[in-house]
Amino acid sequence: xxxxxxxxxxxxxxxxxxxxxxxxxxxxxxxxxxxxxxxxxxxxxxxxxxxxxxxxxxxxxxxxxxxxxxxxxxxxxxxxxxxxxxxxxxxxxxxxxxxxxxxxxxxxxxxxxxxxxxxxxxxxxxxxxxxxxxxxxxxxxxxxxxxxxxxxxxxxxxxxxxxxxxxxxxxxxxxxxxxxxxxxxxxxxxxxxxxxxxxxxxxxxxxxxxxxxxxxxxxxxxxxxxxxxxxxxxxxxxxxxxxxxxxxxxxxxxxxxxxxxxxxxxxxxxxxxxxxxxxxxxxxxxxxxxxxxxxxxxxxxxxxxxxxxxxxxxxxxxxxxxxxxxxxxxxxxxxxxxxxxxxxxxxxxxxxxxxxxxxxxxxxxxxxxxxxxx
Numbered sequence: 001x002x003x004x005x006x007x008x009x010x011x012x013x014x015x016x017x018x019x020x021x022x023x024x025x026x027x028x029x030x031x032x033x034x035x036x037x038x039x040x041x042x043x044x045x046x047x048x049x050x051x052x053x054x055x056x057x058x059x060x061x062x063x064x065x066x067x068x069x070x071x072x073x074x075x076x077x078x079x080x081x082x083x084x085x086x087x088x089x090x091x092x093x094x095x096x097x098x099x100x101x102x103x104x105x106x107x108x109x110x111x112x113x114x115x116x117x118x119x120x121x122x123x124x125x126x127x128x129x130x131x132x133x134x135x136x137x138x139x140x141x142x143x144x145x146x147x148x149x150x151x152x153x154x155x156x157x158x159x160x161x162x163x164x165x166x167x168x169x170x171x172x173x174x175x176x177x178x179x180x181x182x183x184x185x186x187x188x189x190x191x192x193x194x195x196x197x198x199x200x201x202x203x204x205x206x207x208x209x210x211x212x213x214x215x216x217x218x219x220x221x222x223x224x225x226x227x228x229x230x231x232x233x234x235x236x237x238x239x240x241x242x243x244x245x246x247x248x249x250x251x252x253x254x255x256x257x258x259x260x261x262x263x264x265x266x267x268x269x270x271x272x273x274x275x276x277x278x279x280x281x282x283x284x285x286x287x288x289x290x291x292x293x294x295x296x297x298x299x300x301x302x303x304x305x306x307x308x309x310x311x312x313x314x315x316x317x318x319x320x321x322x323x324x325x326x327x328x329x330x331x332x333x334x335x336x337x338x339x340x341x342x343x344x345x346x347x348x349x350x351x352x353x354x355x356x357x358x359x360x361x362x363x364x365x366x367x368x369x370x371x372x373x374x
Contacts, residue, residue: 001319003366008326009125010035010052010118011362012333019132022056022070022112025078029059033111033335036357038118039150040270040344041159043181047128048120048346050355050363051136051150051161055111070112071145072138078112092291093335094360105218113146114138115163117182124346124353124365131182139186142167143174151343153200153271154181155209160243162198162211165189171216173198175243190244197235197267199281200243201307202274209240210307212268212281213248230256233265235283237308249308254283254300260315261296264288269297269342270354278302278311280373282342282354285315294338296321297356299373320366322359336360 012032017023023030032054039051058080061068066082073079089097098106115136119128136147145166152161159178164171173191176184191198194216201210213236220231235254238246256265262285269282278301286293296318303309322340336359344355351367358364 005367008362009365020056021137030056031059033057034361036360037149037341037343038355038363039152040355041152041181042346046122048124049181050118052116052118053113053148054116055113057111069108073144074141109145113148115147115150123348142169151199151271153202155202164196199268199271201272209243211238213238214267228258230258230263232256235268257315261287262315264293270345273345278304279307292336297340297342334359
């Protein structure tokens, strides 16, 4: 689909490197690999906040035949670990695999991610302020390899932000809370090992909090030759009495579907938004293509009282795809292709402001008429 307003609003070119934590704390020369996958919320002043994932990387990751890896710990802060260059699988530009471990898959990251609050006008198009004084960096050892992909949901008068915290201990979902949408406090881990893309519903349903989740694993079991679903990561649902303790719903929710554009894997995108027709959710579906896959944004409508009931879903017609015309002036910075990763939605007049990460590089804002989802 084509939209009248669909543009890149924030990119690595907007970042002041001297204010970035890895460079400031290690003295190493770094660059911004990506400023992308922004959580989105409306502030009390009606401006929009993009909580941008900043991937900060070393300019020289290989020195003296050693691979340099950024890490953080609670005792010494940011450190650079040095590994022999041999023994790595570097086929994925976002991460590399240690081949010395043959009992399980062990990875490192080519960049270190932290979160940057960036304030925009209420339509999401005019940059107002970059809040470097409110950067969200690691605080606990379970964040030793960074903090990724924020999603922000306002519930009542309080803001809640979920994200991925990455470490050798676990790959978990953590929760932050805020009274003003701008200053956040870490509440801790709420989903344990290998769970990503958690988004919260903006109100209780039947006295319980609900969320979409996306558990990962190293193995999956065959679905059967006559089954319409593919094995692999899917969007699940969980419920909670307090936002801290979560129980998965017993039955599957949205799964990778054979013969469609989301046949490889999928995950939750923006937090659900309430409409008269149901809960509107935007999610990403991935089709197999190269090492990374092709990411698109799809939508579904869920029942308002029983959100595990899908009233409508369109697996064939994405509402967003990567648009190379938007990043023509950044071709020398692009390291992956065909990825749009939607992470936020807010109402503005008779349309939705939709925030996405474009090719793991920059932030994209799209204005989408509400009529599209009828």
